[in-house]
Amino acid sequence: MREVSIVGIGQTDVGEHWERSLRDLAVDAMIGAIKDSHAERVDALYVGNMLSGELTAQQHLGALLADWGGLGGAEACKIEAADASGAAAVRQGYLAVASGVHDFIIACGVEKTTDADTETSNAAWSYGTDAEYEGNQGVTMPAMAGLMMRRYMHEYGVAREAFAPFAVIAHANGVNNPHAMYRSPISAEAYARAGMVADPISMFDGAPLCDGAAAVLLCPSDIASRFSEKPVRIRASAAATDRLALHSRNDVLFLQAAFLSAQRAFLQAGIGPGDVQFFELHDAFSILAALSLEACGFAERGKATHLAKGGQFDLHGKMPICTMGGLKARGHPIGASGVYQIVEAAQQLRGEAGANQVEAHLGMTQSLGGTGATAITHILEV
Amino acid sequence: MREVSIVGIGQTDVGEHWERSLRDLAVDAMIGAIKDSHAERVDALYVGNMLSGELTAQQHLGALLADWGGLGGAEACKIEAADASGAAAVRQGYLAVASGVHDFIIACGVEKTTDADTETSNAAWSYGTDAEYEGNQGVTMPAMAGLMMRRYMHEYGVAREAFAPFAVIAHANGVNNPHAMYRSPISAEAYARAGMVADPISMFDGAPLCDGAAAVLLCPSDIASRFSEKPVRIRASAAATDRLALHSRNDVLFLQAAFLSAQRAFLQAGIGPGDVQFFELHDAFSILAALSLEACGFAERGKATHLAKGGQFDLHGKMPICTMGGLKARGHPIGASGVYQIVEAAQQLRGEAGANQVEAHLGMTQSLGGTGATAITHILEV
Numbered sequence: 001m002r003e004v005s006i007v008g009i010g011q012t013d014v015g016e017h018w019e020r021s022l023r024d025l026a027v028d029a030m031i032g033a034i035k036d037s038h039a040e041r042v043d044a045l046y047v048g049n050m051l052s053g054e055l056t057a058q059q060h061l062g063a064l065l066a067d068w069g070g071l072g073g074a075e076a077c078k079i080e081a082a083d084a085s086g087a088a089a090v091r092q093g094y095l096a097v098a099s100g101v102h103d104f105i106i107a108c109g110v111e112k113t114t115d116a117d118t119e120t121s122n123a124a125w126s127y128g129t130d131a132e133y134e135g136n137q138g139v140t141m142p143a144m145a146g147l148m149m150r151r152y153m154h155e156y157g158v159a160r161e162a163f164a165p166f167a168v169i170a171h172a173n174g175v176n177n178p179h180a181m182y183r184s185p186i187s188a189e190a191y192a193r194a195g196m197v198a199d200p201i202s203m204f205d206g207a208p209l210c211d212g213a214a215a216v217l218l219c220p221s222d223i224a225s226r227f228s229e230k231p232v233r234i235r236a237s238a239a240a241t242d243r244l245a246l247h248s249r250n251d252v253l254f255l256q257a258a259f260l261s262a263q264r265a266f267l268q269a270g271i272g273p274g275d276v277q278f279f280e281l282h283d284a285f286s287i288l289a290a291l292s293l294e295a296c297g298f299a300e301r302g303k304a305t306h307l308a309k310g311g312q313f314d315l316h317g318k319m320p321i322c323t324m325g326g327l328k329a330r331g332h333p334i335g336a337s338g339v340y341q342i343v344e345a346a347q348q349l350r351g352e353a354g355a356n357q358v359e360a361h362l363g364m365t366q367s368l369g370g371t372g373a374t375a376i377t378h379i380l381e382v
Numbered sequence: 383m384r385e386v387s388i389v390g391i392g393q394t395d396v397g398e399h400w401e402r403s404l405r406d407l408a409v410d411a412m413i414g415a416i417k418d419s420h421a422e423r424v425d426a427l428y429v430g431n432m433l434s435g436e437l438t439a440q441q442h443l444g445a446l447l448a449d450w451g452g453l454g455g456a457e458a459c460k461i462e463a464a465d466a467s468g469a470a471a472v473r474q475g476y477l478a479v480a481s482g483v484h485d486f487i488i489a490c491g492v493e494k495t496t497d498a499d500t501e502t503s504n505a506a507w508s509y510g511t512d513a514e515y516e517g518n519q520g521v522t523m524p525a526m527a528g529l530m531m532r533r534y535m536h537e538y539g540v541a542r543e544a545f546a547p548f549a550v551i552a553h554a555n556g557v558n559n560p561h562a563m564y565r566s567p568i569s570a571e572a573y574a575r576a577g578m579v580a581d582p583i584s585m586f587d588g589a590p591l592c593d594g595a596a597a598v599l600l601c602p603s604d605i606a607s608r609f610s611e612k613p614v615r616i617r618a619s620a621a622a623t624d625r626l627a628l629h630s631r632n633d634v635l636f637l638q639a640a641f642l643s644a645q646r647a648f649l650q651a652g653i654g655p656g657d658v659q660f661f662e663l664h665d666a667f668s669i670l671a672a673l674s675l676e677a678c679g680f681a682e683r684g685k686a687t688h689l690a691k692g693g694q695f696d697l698h699g700k701m702p703i704c705t706m707g708g709l710k711a712r713g714h715p716i717g718a719s720g721v722y723q724i725v726e727a728a729q730q731l732r733g734e735a736g737a738n739q740v741e742a743h744l745g746m747t748q749s750l751g752g753t754g755a756t757a758i759t760h761i762l763e764v
Binding site: 021023044050053060073077078080081082091098099135136238240256260370 | 383403405426433436439440441442443445448449450456459460461462464467470473477478480482506509512513517518620621624625626627630638639642751752755756
């Protein structure tokens with residue numbers, strides 16, 4: 001099995017791209033990644049996307065984007081794992097290079113939600129839950145997250161306001177990310193006043209659905225220095241699943257897949273949570289941020305909000321999270337978010353994070369699908 | 383890179399399963415593959431599916447089926463490449479085992495089209511074409527195939543009736559496949575009389591959309607004999623793409639992706655077309671069967687219908703095709719078809735094809751996405 005490195009990264013601005021189609025966004029990110037590297041060919045393309053069929057009547061994105069990206073016959077397919085589709089595409093690309101089958105692959109995450117009306121996009125997003133037992137009963141993603149957050153508040157005796165730091169940190173970090181959708185800071189007071197979406201989930205607990213594309217170009221580590229001035233090594237890549245429906249889980253406050261995939265990643269990298277210098281986590285909802293931190297061993301169970309309040313996860317805290325704005329402020333273009341996390345981690349490790357630069361040589365990303373039934377973890381290092 | 387073998391196969395009947403849901407079908411096929419092997423664990427699941435979001439409001443099939451299949455936290459994701467989704471899932475599973483990351487994986491293809499009305503299913507199927515330039519203009523898959531067939535008839539001076547053997551062979555072979563949707567033979571005369579769907583595509587030129595699931599269990603070849611009495615070696619696995627829209631191709635009568643993926647597979651296996659003893663091809667439309675044969679080197683360009691008429695591709699001809707009924711008679715549960723082909727090839731190589739048994743130790747499968755923009759080829763051997 002070969003070691004794998006990132007030698008190119010690309011991303012579009014995240015937001016509402018009314019004038020651009022899915023293929024435009026994806027090709028921009030792909031070309032960005034190619035130009036950022038010195039690679040002269042691409043053997044395969046893995047596209048992370050959740051909803052192009054439902055929202056734009058387009059499937060077969062592998063062939064479409066290999067075609068429009070000018071990849072000339074390259075192998076290509078689409079990978080779907082709900083919100084974790086982008087990270088799953090990076091994972092499949094990693095396997096293709098690790099296996100020795102391909103030398104240069106692109107993993108591109110893309111989502112275009114504004115081609116459908118907001119109601120359709122939001123309904124389709126809930127296809128990541130169990131359709132027969134959850135989604136078709138009318139329970140949306142924010143409602144599911146609301147159930148989890150309410151239970152957390154009940155079990156651990158924390159108030160809704162305790163989740164404020166996750167939104168405050170994300171928005172503070174989004175200010176200096178030129179690609180972020182929201183670039184205004186918010187205060188804990190604004191969080192406390194925020195209107196309810198699905199009580200106790202307020203408008204500041206949920207990440208916005210939007211448009212965007214991000215891409216990474218991978219190659220074997222032993223030749224990576226020829227194709228990038230600062231290759232980023234993938235020290236670990238791991239995935240796991242949990243029961244899909246919330247009601248099937250033994251404990252809705254423990255993200256089993258997040259735990260398993262983090263443990264597998266730590267094992268592969270030969271490190272522990274204490275070695276992680278920053279963490280791009282999946283804050284599609286603030287409750288998922290807290291549960292992800294606890295499942296990965298960055299906080300004891302029930303303590304994530306306390307640590308957040310203490311500044312642990314601030315940009316210059318002990319272990320920064322969402323350093324470029326996270327899903328909350330950078331935006332959550334569903335199938336693209338997992339690749340954005342990895343692109344942003346690479347920016348940090350290459351020292352290209354601008355005003356948001358943290359001092360780090362090792363970082364971790366974790367992308368969740370739906371309410372956490374899929375979790376994909378990567379550990380990156382320079 | 384490790385060699386990979388098939389140690390378990392499973393399939394459901396193909397047809398209209400009004401009383402069963404997508405998860406029921408998939409889990410049946412998965413359990414079939416597990417029981418057929420002696421494997422005691424499954425490390426990862428790759429699900430091939432095209433339209434579960436559009437037709438059943440369910441995405442996130444990786445986590446869903448890992449959950450309902452009882453795989454206990456295994457890595458899982460969905461792979462989509464239009465009609466070739468199932469073969470793409472086998473390909474990703476192959477990479478996962480070849481890389482050394484996983485020892486036991488299941489690739490399961492599943493589609494449930496009868497949960498939506500026929501018009502919706504047929505429209506969604508065309509999402510495998512270029513939505514902006516083809517699908518959204520109202521051109522459906524049968525209409526696209528009709529354009530290709532009309533051009534073939536014009537260029538090579540063959541009549542519509544020349545395509546009859548492809549349907550006749552498929553239906554003849556479907557008779558003895560207990561899992562096939564259509565088990566009645568048809569005559570060349572019936573083909574000639576068939577009503578038009580999209581002239582010159584008649585009802586006997588197109589495969590039926592339907593429900594079904596098939597699965598294979600893969601492991602490294604060097605331990606395969608411990609997990610199956612008759613492991614089937616994957617001698618080659620290859621994928622390629624072509625321009626997505628027909629109008630972008632230099633020559634609509636040459637399937638570039640089918641050619642490239644076959645060449646790559648022949649190169650990997652160290653063989654040529656003359657070594658292939660039977661070929662499970664993608665006869666979603668009879669024109670695609672002809673073009674696939676020509677792109678892979680089994681017929682000169684413009685000659686596939688002549689060879690078919692001469693009996694070359696009959697069950698006991700020189701190189702049988704669609705030995706268990708093909709997409710036309712076994713049925714075309716879209717994202718599952720690519721796995722059915724591989725399951726059926728394994729049945730032949732294991733000597734379990736019943737009345738349809740051919741004498742062979744090496745066979746090839748090829749699955750196409752849309753009008754051929756994706757092609758995935760596998761060469762199997764015992």
